[in-house]
Amino acid sequence: MLSLALRTLHTRWVTFVGSFTALALGVGLIATMGLGLAATLEGPQRQPERFAQAPVVVKGNDTLRVPTEHGERTGKLAHPQPVAPETARRMAALGPTTEDRSFPVRADGGPKKLVGHPWSVAAFAPYTLAAGRPPQSDAEVVTTGWARPGDRLTTDRGPAIVVGTLAPPGGGRGFEDAVFWTDARAARISPVVDQLVVAADPAAVRAAVGQDTSVRVLTDRDRRFADPDPERDSEALLAVNAMLGTSGGITAFVSVFVVASTFAFAVAQRRKEFALLRTAGATPRQIRRTVFAEALLLGAVASAAGCVLGAYGAPVLAAYTVEAGIAPHWFAIGDATWPFHLAFWTGLFVCMAGVVAASWRAGRVGPVEALREAAVETRIMTAARWTSGAGLLLTALGTLAYALLADPSDLLHRKTYISRPMLLIVAFALLAPVLVRPLVRLMGWLPALLPGAGGMLIRENAAAGIRRTAAIAAPVLVTVALAGSLLGTTATLNEARAAETRQHTTADFVLTGGAGGFDPTAVERVRAVPATEVSASAPTAVHVVEEGVALIRSDARAVDPAALARTTELPVTAGRVADLDDNSVIVTEEWERHTVGSTVDVRLGDGSRKPLRIAAVMSIGTGNNGAYITPANAPGARVDRIDVRLAPGADAAAVGSALAEAARQAGGRVLTKDQWVAAEYPETKRTTRMGLLLVLGIALLYTGIGLANTLVMATSERAGEFAALRLAGATRWQVLRLVAGESLTVVLAGAVMGGLVAVLNLAGIRAALGLLGVRSGMVIPWDALGATAGACAALAVVSAAVPAGVLLRRPALL
Helix, strand or coil: CHHHHHHCHHHHHHHHHHHHHHHHHHHHHHHHHHHHHHHHCCCCCCCCCCCCCCCEEEEECCEEEEEECCEEEEEECCCCCCCCHHHHHHHHCCCCEEEECCEEECECCCCCCEEEEEHHHHHHCCCEEEEECCCCCCCEEEECCCCCCCCEEEECCEEEEEEEEEECCCCCCCCCEEEEECHHHHHHHCCCCCEEEECCCHHHHHHHHCCCCCEEEECHHHHHHHCCCCCHHHHHHHHHHHHHHHHHHHHHHHHHHHHHHHHHHHHHCCHHHHHHHHHCCCCHHHHHHHHHHHHHHHHHHHHHHHHHHHHHHHHHHHHHHHHCCCCCCCCCCCCCCHHHHHHHHHHHHHHHHHHHHHHHHHHCCCHHHHHCCCCCCCCCCCHHHHHHHHHHHHHHHHHHHHHHHHCHHHHHCHHHHHHHHHHHHHHHHHCHHHHHHHHHHHHCHHHHCCCCCHHHHHHHHHHHCHHHHHHHHHHHHHHHHHHHHHHHHHHHHHHHHHHHHHHHECCCEEEECCCCCECHHHHHHHHCCCCEEEEEEEEEEEEEEECCCEEEEEEEEECCHHHHHHHECCCEEEECHHHCCCCEEEEECCCCCCCCCCEEEEECCCCCEEEEEEEEEECCCCCCCCEEECHHHCCCCCECEEEEEECCCCCHHHHHHHHHHHHHHCCCEEEEHHHHHHHHCCCCCHHHHHHHHHHHHHHHHHHHHHHHHHHHHHHHCCHHHHHHHHHCCCCHHHHHHHHHHHHHHHHHHHHHHHHHHHHHHHHHHHHHHHHCCCCCCCCCCHHHHHHHHHHHHHHHHHHHHHHHHHHCCCCCCC
């Protein structure tokens, strides 16, 4: 039987090529994503940079360590502890020491992330002078190459002239944009000592530190923890891992979806062939064995080809993530082999699974089917398909209802709103034969009323060949549903965050600080502007241990409660903002303990432990409400935002000008309320946005290929139908218009189903926001939906018309 099927392969080569292409590309995508994920699991061993030549570095502690019942939990302090003067004196007794200070600098025309240091620490990188000389006076600086000797700089630390430039160790791009002042000038700019280089025996330094937990002693490779943002590589890899994990999950889903649909349709197209084999004496078991053997052979070859494609595609993916700024510049594909195994066996499994149900239907084909020429297909919806489709639909709706009742905020998490549409997509795909027929008849109702038989034939052909129609609509369904759900959800959440911020802010102006924020003098200048009410706030963080196990970090703001009440309307559900004092905190309902009057054990931004009474409780909202404490509980926090409300009758233009001048002197800027809302929440995070674009790009490309495959396969089997139309008097162009119109109708039906899936998902998001107290609308990305449906329509017309045109070149009598 298998040899007979193989010898007749040339008669159905289009179906074979279509199935092979779909599977090979699907496996290639899975292998590509798998190789990318494997490359994120282990990064290079980063070596010290700023202090590569330092013998010992004593660094102020920046890590919170909390013992729990299940071991020690750690977190990053919002305000790292400095090196105390007493510690510096003890270190000086052991040997020569060099004080290091790091502080943000804003220079007109300079890099965005510019940092200042004292000159004496440059030798420990070691930096080398590439031009010029060291700084010798307060007004002289040396830069890391972003400015040249002789340049005059205007900075928020005062004017300066560049007298030298540094070359980074080993050349290359360097690890920071820095400006070096004399040690004396740097000490006046930032009196706090962040780190101390000690030229002494490490054992002696550790003995001198003893049990002092306010500092860490760093030697050898641990000196990298004294570098700026030492965890940036691991954090970048984590972001890439999350993006590729999400993209890989969606890609695997789309691949499995398209491959299974393509293989099932390919087997269904061969009903007449199976009927002829049955007439020749083949048993149902032989038919099923033949289908399985063909699928196994095709699956093995196509999966192997897909692995080869993945090996070439993975470096392209890595280059894209680096170029887009998502991954570190050194990110590259490694030599992991497990992604190839995963992709190969997944492809083979999906291939076999895709023909299981179809093979059983093939085995039930009776010999009389060989005489059947009717185009109307019967019994498309089997009991198993009904059960699976209805079950998945009820599961999707049931889990949505449960989430809304139990924890609405969970629906706003990226992993949740990206994965949730999959259940609905599969459910709608399984129920497509039931949904497509009424949709096609509805959309073809008006064209069918037009003069001529074209409109009627388009409607009836699409409604009669329901298996073909459902197979063509499936790729459109998944593409439109993903585009609408993912882009619509992010747009809806962005709008919700902006609306939430707009509702909570009653200030007329918002001043945002520069690199170093606002110092006390700058804040007082703003307070001195007449006819205003001013509320200055500083970013910080607090940690709490929940359930005795988890150390939870909450972003917080240090505020004056009286001033806060005049410029902000917090979404308080219990308690009062006015009750906030130095012994209390305002929390959200997301905290484990959130009862007004109860006490919560808090670790402040500098790591100190303090019990605070809960003064008020806020709703969770979109998750950005955070916590509020007083400045006394945020030592080291620097004001970065000042909310200003106009007094009744104040001249807004005059006040705005005065505020702009005060902000300019501090390196900040003044924005109106609406400008600040737009600037604060313009779009989703870069990694999330790039990940979504990657997902949608791959989905659109792959489902487009799947759509083209299915249409070519379906159209190539309609030679007899086209010949009948030609014999009935239809011209070649009439038949082509018929094929194009039918394709457009089916694509529109798939787009409607995909849009319905997207609307259901967005309705769930909107309901969750409403339960969380956020008043905003549902954003439907009509432009993305239109572009996706338009691309599918154009591809469908071309993919159907080209093979139809080839078939119409044959004489009609054949």
